[in-house]
Amino acid sequence: MITPEQLIAAPKVLLHDHLDGGLRPGTVVELAREIGHVLPRTDAGELGAWFVESADSGSLERYLETFDHTVAVMQNAEAIKRVASECVQDLAADGVVYAEVRYAPEQHLTAGLTLEQVVDAVGEGFEHGMATAERPIVARQLLTAMRHKARSMEIAELAVAYRDAGVVGFDIAGAEAGYPPTRHLDAFEYLQRENAHFTIHAGEAFGLPSIWQAIQWCGADRLGHGVRIIDDITYDEAGEKAELGRLAAYVRDGRIPLEMCPSSNLQTGAAASIADHPIGLLAKLRFRVTVNTDNRLMSGTSMSRELTLLAEAFGYGLADFRWFAINAMKSAFLPFDERLAIIDNTIKPWYAKVLAS
């Protein structure tokens, strides 16, 4: 049995977390007051509950609406820095040792910031967060382009321009239906020519064609969610006999990382319950599964909470958590030597010590 203290102490790796989906409710209230933004609730506790309830509605569109408020309070450099710093502090307090946190710079321009000023503000916030966190943590940025907009090439160029300044990759996000990733092919081809890394939100609300395009047309290094890969697998009730289609086999053979976000998927309707979540079968079949938070504010969650829910549903223990952490660290966009250092110096020694005792 794992104690809650052990779970928090366990080194965790987070690859899929949205900066605008992880604000502290109290911070949203304070920042909104400063700029005169009207919130649906003004008490921090009630506001936190409102975010979770709204996101629980079961529709991706309503889920995305909650971001109108978090994005509204992140329009000046000081606010962005504060949110970025608190994000890193909160993750570190939860035992996350490495995090890639993503956001769309184009959504933070309404008060006059340039794209570069937004990235600089997040970078300064991350540096401050890493310096003041109660435990050691390495945090890096992923720049997201919105799939229904037309700025993906510009954001891809921004990610490359900042590749040695804390930005390790690129992503596209937003409602999948009607906006296939191939709309942004020029951006992905540019990133490939630049030897840059990217992940694509695919196979969350939408099925196999989205995953296939993300990998075989766009060249994604990782899949954001990717839960619908399950549609290309036939299996018996116990999940013992499974047969993989060509695409599922390609994903598993190629060790293409799946950035799975269990609680978030329940809210958007991509899975009915944690016990029904495809992560159970995909982990059993040894896909390169990683566990992530997606939007901590909207899901009222944390990395240790996600792991707790998985432990309850699938009986996972420390050896499984170690596997998830190493899977994620291997899949990070951080340079190889730095990834290896975190695996060898932080993750493995902690688990070796605790598993031996």
Ligand SMILES: [Zn+2]
């Ligand atoms: Zn996401």
